[in-house]
Amino acid sequence: MFPNLPQSLSGSFSLNILLAAPSVWSQYAPWIVASVLVIAGLAAFGFDDVLRLHWRRIWAISGVCVTESLRRRVLWVTPMAVLGVIVISQLNQPLDAQDAIRQTTKFCLFASAMLVTITAVILACTNLPREIENRVIFTIVTKPTTRLEIVIGKVLGFARVSGVIILIMGVFTLAYLQFRTWRMVGQLKAQLAAEPANSPLRPMLAHYVNSGLLGTRSIEWAKDVQVFARPPQGDMRWMAGGEGQYFIVPFELTQADKELLASATNGGKVFVTTTLLVEQHKPDESEQRLIKDMGLLKSKTSNVLGPAAPTTAPAGMTAPPPQVAFRLLDENHRALSGSADMGVGQVVDLKAPEKPGMPFRGDLELSPDMVARVTGAGRFYVQVNARTPATLYGANDRPVFLYIPGAAAPILPPADPTNASRVALPTFYSFPGRGGMRLTGRADGAGPVAAFRFRNVPVETGSKSGAVALQMNVTIDKTGDFDASTGSLSRASVEVLNSATGESSGQIEVSPETSRVAPVDVPAKFVAGGNFDVLLRGLTPGQWLGVQNESLSLVTADRSFVFNLIKSLFILWLLSLLVVIISVFCSTFLSWPIAVVLTLLILLGHWGVDQLGDALKPGGGRNTALEFQFQDVSQTIIVSKGVEGLSSMLRFISAFLPDVAKFPVMEDIERGVSIPPQKVASSLGVVLCYGLPMLVFSYVIFRKKEVAP
């Protein structure tokens, strides 16, 4: 399975035909290609060797590999690795007990992975060349062993050696973790006993003492997260001004729309229009500062400024007139308006409605150039930023449209992909900080909320405690307003809304630490049915929480750590199997030092090209060429073409190399997450899709090889 194939190849036109074929084909293409290669390779010398295959010979050959490794004291590497792990995990400064265990798990698995890969590469790459060099192979191939059996036997032999190493490391990992957990839970118990009854640390300590530190969970993530000024009510959703909140509405122009726009530019006008409810309040201290900083104090003599907004307008400093900033974005969310945009957009004053309670309206006139760009793009986005502090902007289901005076109807966003009867809804964001979108804290819990949407989550009912656990993992940033005297603990709250029953759990307080998983227990009824929303609020003023999709997850089941470790080690063994196959393949036609190098290239090629990332994207050549600042255009073109060609070649080759990232040995187990079976399956897929053809190639090459040096 090379699921990376379609994306990576989409640039090469020769394979476009292949990709245009039915999805069944592109889904199974790697399997089909692999099977064809395997059958063709085996058929190259007739099927005699396949028919002669006998497990006893294969096992005997693999057994010699194992004996050789053992007698050469290869296993001595494991105590060295064990020692390294113990030293590093003792020197490591963990944040707390849970972190210590996770770090240790990571070190153990990392050491095992390094150890087993390096051993496998060296053993498997040197074996065949050495046997040919010292001619032991003479006495093997003159027995009734086929070369196919030799190749399979060697691969199996080193897979067995890797297995033994992994087993030893696995047993050590488990024993060491059990030991550390046992000691740490002891310490936590003592700490819990010493902690005062009302300490906010108690729930977490109790959680660890009760469920241990080696817990493993099945996790479901939210479908998406949006940031609002207050919890959404139906289609009415709010964003707060001055806090970097905005929403984005998609547009997809039909042919008729484009014609309409084209006719409008001939003398007519085109507006991007937004209609929003506006609520304003007396600016608090920090909002007042912001208003000053933004230069909004000088009352604008704008003619669009209507009567005072329908707010709790206070005496003294009042909220400035409401404004929004528009940006037009292309498909990749890059500014359509080019460099003139600078990321802030074009500020537009909102016109007050005739009657209070009706929406305000803002119009941005598009220049003919802009209309042309929009028409050319076809698909584009309109971003509306809430600009004015102390102001809330309320958007209904269609807050933005293209308005063409004189046209029969405005141009609306396309239909909602999940509900064709209405138009696509805006998506709400806030500006990103260090760890995701920023969520400002407010002590009264009436500040902005991050709404995590969970849909069709398989919730295991009938859990013993009647509660389910949410896991929260946010970053915390302090703003200049942060009052350090309020204590070091941050506060946040979580509220679960069941979509089916409409029930709300109310706000449950949590005290998160930055980038750490904080468990939150919630009664199971609020997540029953698997469709629910979780609202997250920051409660500490002067702090930002950084939220992203992964910031909130639901523990759907508790799993055994041992089983998870076994899965992780199995994935590691699959990786080592692939390594062995590639090594044996390379060693059938290369001397061992070159075989080692080629093996590493094949193994890391895909990953390496992924790391180069943007540099190899189409367009990279032009940038490189521009950096040279050639006087001559033709030179620029040559360099640009050359770099472009080279990078597309690299991308093409890497698409055929196995992706080691498909062997997630550490990432899940380290976070205490149960490794989903699909990940095991996808590792197995990579091994089969690459390993089997490579095994057969090794046989074909070795079969044709004169084994006399």
Next chain:
Amino acid sequence: MTLTADTEAVRIEHLSKVYKDFWGRDKVRALDDLSLTIHRGEVFGLLGPNGSGKSTTIKLLLGLIFPTAGSASILGHPAGSTAINERIGFLPEESYLYRFLTGEETLHFYGRLFKIPRKELNRRVPLLLDTVGLNTKDRKRKLREYSKGMARRIGLAQALINNPDLILLDEPTTGLDPIGTREMKDLIISLKEQGKTVLLCSHLLADVQDVCERITILFRGQMQTLGQVRDLLEVKDITQIQTKGMTPAQVEEMRQFLSRMGVSDTVVTHPTTTLEDLFMRIVRERTVNGQVVPVGATPGNGHAGNGKPGM
């Protein structure tokens, strides 16, 4: 004399081997148009100086390397086919075995490659080790600790593990002490008595003379002579009369009788012509201008038989 396939153990037809270098250019013509047939049940000797292509011939027969031209068949199958390896035993010129295994383990390993059942192996391995004369203590030691002769013996045992019909021995006596050499020869003769075919490569002429019925002599990859050892060694112009218990008087009378018949140079001893003489004569005849030419095939494109000195 025509031969049917049943009576042929090995048939080599116009076999040539040119070793190529990395770039595919001819480097050494190690074997040049060799044709010969080895009958079942005979002990055949392949003689020749160092580098004359003996080992190359054996490697070709076993499929370790592939011929440049010509073909060979073993026991009715094309050379190098895996199936026929079931009935072949091979002792390479040096003991190329896993040095980290013990003698016993080595035999068990090779036995398993023949799918010999474990029970049968447990019976056969000690017998074989007795046959080749490895004592019980040495059997449990790793091959890296073996002396050259011991390694040779385990190599021989390994070649016999499958009770083969055809045995290819590449210089079997190198590294063996005189007793070992004697035992090796006895073993070869006993193999012959069991009806097995033996192809023996050697330049130790005495060994060959003792056990081989037919021999061929290779020089620079070309066959120089082929035939019964007896015929080849026969000295045509000398008549040898062997009797038992002649008194010196009778010998003197015989001598006078012979001189009366006009025969001169009568020597009453054993003829001293040996295989060695024959071997030396052939090698000398091919040497250009009486100069000693380095052994082995000639480098370059010219084939090894032309006797050009190496460059």
